[in-house]
Amino acid sequence: GTLSEIKERGKLIIGTEPTFPPFEYVDKDNNIVGFDIDIAKKIAEELGVELEIVNLPFDSLIPAIMSDKIDLIIAGMTITKERAKVIDFSIPYFNANQSIVVRKGESFSPKSLNELVGKRVAVQLGTTGDLVVSDIKRIKITRFQKFTDAFLELQNKRVDAVVLDEAVARAYVKKFPKFEVSTVIDTGEKYGIGVKKENTELLEFVNKVISNLFKSPYDVLVEKWF
Ligand code: GLN
CATH class of the missing domain: 3.40.190.10 (Periplasmic binding protein-like II)
Incomplete structure (x- = not known):
């Protein structure tokens, strides 16, 4: 209105x-x-x-x-x-960047988006995280409406990573220390x-x-x- x-x-x-x-x-x-x-x-x-x-x-x-x-x-x-x-x-x-979150203590710890090639990645449908991942060929993307479901998928090892806004990634990792931020992707976003x-x-x-x-x-x- x-x-x-x-x-x-x-x-x-x-x-x-x-x-x-x-x-x-x-x-x-x-x-x-x-x-x-x-x-x-x-x-x-x-x-x-x-x-x-x-x-x-x-x-x-x-x-x-x-x-x-x-x-x-x-x-x-x-x-x-x-x-x-x-x-x-x-x-x-607010200024933001994307980031990659993985399960902590495993060998897979990507430092760039290209390292996600051949991997299974969860994103939220329609987000900028979805866009950056969709730009790269041969990533198996699963799109969720809720980030809570994306992280459940990561926990259950049905995906290898979640891509989302850094500040939000940090909040999830703080709450669930079984995950970690493996890298930040400088996308220079503004809310x-x-x-x-x-x-x-x-x-x-x-x-x-x-x-x-x-x-x-x-x-x-x-x-x-x-
Ligand atoms: N900042 C991201 C976007 O605009 C994610 C926003 C969100 O998931 N709430 O696409």
């Missing part, structure tokens, strides 16, 4: 895919929490409305915003040229919040909230007094 529709409705509806810690994940009380969720809460607070979080497969987020089922995509989504053809993105709010095209007022509002988050308390004082 537009800025005024959201205010009238009294609720901001965001879409996300919560197997992406620490950006969005389901905590032990069954709540969706994380870095992105705190940004979403901030936007809702600034709008003076409630926040509703819709849990969707990652590759359904863009269709959902295009059909007005959600107002914003806040899902650690990388700003790409392809996606920017169909939706708008906020200013970037943005997805907004429907032509929804300019909402986009500008979101950009203002993000740029305010970047300001230190000192910057805020300077802006107030000078």
